[in-house]
Amino acid sequence: MLLTLLLLLNGLFIVYLLCFSRTRQHKEPPLDKGLLPWLGHALEFGKDALKFLTRMKEKHGDIFTVRVAGQYVTILLDPNSFDSVLHDTVSLDFRRIRGQVVQKIFGLQVPSNMQTSERKWMEVHFKGVNLIELNSSMNIHLRNLVLNAGKTCGEWQQEGLFSLCYSLLFRAGYLTLFEGSDNAAAVYQEFRNFDDLLTKLARGSLKRDEKKSVDTSQEKLLRFLSSQRGMEPWKRSYQNFLNKEGVAEEMQAKALLLQLWTTQCNAGPAAFWFLGFLLTHPEAMEAVRSEVRGLSLKHPSSTPVFDSALSETLRLTAAVMIRREVVQDKTLVMANGQEYRLRRGDRVCLFPLLGPQMDPQIHPEPQSFKYDRFLNEDRTVKNTFHKNGEQVRYHTLPWGAGRSSCVGKEFAVNAIKQFVFLLLTHLDLELCDPEANLPPVNPSRYGYGMLQPEGDLQVRFRLKRILPEM
DSSP, X not given: OHHXXXXXXXXXXXXXXXXXXXXXXXXXXXXXXXXXXXTBTHHHHHHOHHHHHHHHHHHHOSXXXXXXXXXXXXXXXXXXXXXXXXXXXXXXEOHHHHHHHHHHHHXXXXXXXXXXXXXXXXXXXXXHHHHHHHHHHHXXXXXXXXXXXXXXXXXXXXXXXXXXXXXXXHHHHHHHHTBOSSOHHHHHHHHHHHHHXXXXXXXXXXXXXXXXXXXXXXXXXXXXXXXXXXXXXXXXXXXXXXXXXXXXXXXXXXXXXXXXHXXXXXXXXXXXXXXXXXXXXXXXXXXXXXXXXXXXXSSOOOOHHHHHHHHHHHHHHBOBOEEEEEXXXXXEEOTXXXXXXXXXXXXXXXXXXXIIITOTTTSSXXXXXXXTTTBOTTSOBOOOOEETTEEXXXXXXXXXXXXXXXXXXXXXXHHHHHHHHHHHHXXXXXXXXXXXXXXXXXXXXXXXXXXXXXXXXXXXXXXXXXXXXX
């Protein structure tokens, strides 16, 4: 009995040393381990990353290290110092982190060297002639879906704006990239159930019934994606790529599910926020509508006001986290010349939503939606911003950067713009309650691309009595 007690105490002492022995060394960033052994700040970080990291920034500045579930993560928030992380391919690596995440969420295991070849394949298929063809197909599907949504004898229809945007953009994207079949609506329902629980799945916090639900949706999605009928050229080409890489058939379906989520999880939420901001800011809506009037749907000209409003939407609601693993000790040189040591085995994280996107020195009144924030006085595009009198290298990063940047961002942006343009020109769209406000964001979505709302914004819509010339 005494021996057992001694062994237990010895074990607890070892755990204590592992959890509390780390101290800040010379030239290392400020260290904040939190009060909970091993967990550190994991609970607060997972619950609301923006709120937590804002508090840490106020306490420590633009660089600090926190303990999160036994892992030490250095947060860098100075945009002029991002390049020291983004361009380092020797001391910092993202492949293992990405591999761990996709395995946990999608059960996907592929050769470790496939990430590089896959990105090259993506760059070919989301640029040049291939991008033009994808955009054309997407526009056709969007137009058909939008017009069909409004065809109810000219009567007003009511729906949640988030549901409307996500459904139409997802179905158009699925028909464009995956299968031109009639099951897009069914795929969307399973996808939404899977996506709603994705952050809990990633954090391992699913309840028993939620685990059963997400497993069922995932299995159904895998069956949908394994279908060989009505395959679009993009999906067929991707499957050929997977075959050449030697990916097992079971893993090919999971790779397709990852691509389905990657290509379809951001456009719908982004369009919701864009239209939501316009509907709740009449001045912005009028400015955008004024610019849109008279434009040709097939050949739209320059739209700086429209583009500025979209950029402002993405600044407020794009919440990517750019993560790297420190594979060898590194000295990080800040833009101001200050040097910090990063330990091998730690991680580095950039969170552009907080710095630079919500930095009041770069974007005054950062919580406010200002549709003309990205416009100069002469209505040309504004792409130069300053902090402390110096030009900022990155003033917004909605699609990531470096090796973590979204390859399909041009395709996604085109889809969002075309969708909003179609709704504004073909539908009468208004709030059910003129005094309604946008719902709050779901704080669990920080780090997973575009934010999503908690709740929805009820709107009503109908097909315009006189449609614009096509």
